[in-house]
Amino acid sequence: MEEQLYDQIGGRDAVEAVVSDFYDAVLSDERINHYFADQDMTELRAHQIQFISSVTGGPVDYSGADMREAHSHLDLGEADFRAVAEHLETALRENGVSEANVERILGRVAELKAPVLGQ
Numbered sequence: 565m566e567e568q569l570y571d572q573i574g575g576r577d578a579v580e581a582v583v584s585d586f587y588d589a590v591l592s593d594e595r596i597n598h599y600f601a602d603q604d605m606t607e608l609r610a611h612q613i614q615f616i617s618s619v620t621g622g623p624v625d626y627s628g629a630d631m632r633e634a635h636s637h638l639d640l641g642e643a644d645f646r647a648v649a650e651h652l653e654t655a656l657r658e659n660g661v662s663e664a665n666v667e668r669i670l671g672r673v674a675e676l677k678a679p680v681l682g683q
């Protein structure tokens with residue numbers, strides 16, 4: 565079932581298109597782009613492809629513990645999380661992902677909110 569979701573979206577090419585639009589949106593958003601100022605964007609983009617693959621049943625797996633570890637030093641708040649989730653939602657929709665699949669993916673992302681925010 566999980567692999568079906570990844571394949572329905574269009575596999576790796578579609579995931580990369582979503583990530584590309586997602587990152588353009590995040591990096592243009594002055595509410596949150598400061599968090600990414602010191603990051604190697606090539607690396608971060610690669611990680612993000614892995615993440616989206618994993619929440620859609622692709623080949624890579626991230627646990628909540630990994631997400632807690634990756635974000636703990638950033639001291640993120642609810643508004644930061646909401647902004648990122650909204651950009652992801654828009655990128656999924658604009659790349660033709662169906663409503664049902666958008667909702668399933670966002671549900672998976674919502675499960676990671678507590679670890680990402682260090683709650």
Ligand code: HEM
Binds near residue numbers: 634644
């Ligand atoms: C929707 C929830 C989120 C997911 C799924 C997510 C996913 C990821 C992943 C997979 C990584 C790479 C981890 C690794 O090194 O393997 C990462 C790193 C990072 N994320 Fe997120 N993230 C989320 C929310 C956020 C938010 C809300 C912000 C800030 C507004 C943020 C900022 C960052 C930064 C700055 C890094 C790099 C940390 C470092 O290497 O110092 N993330 N994220």
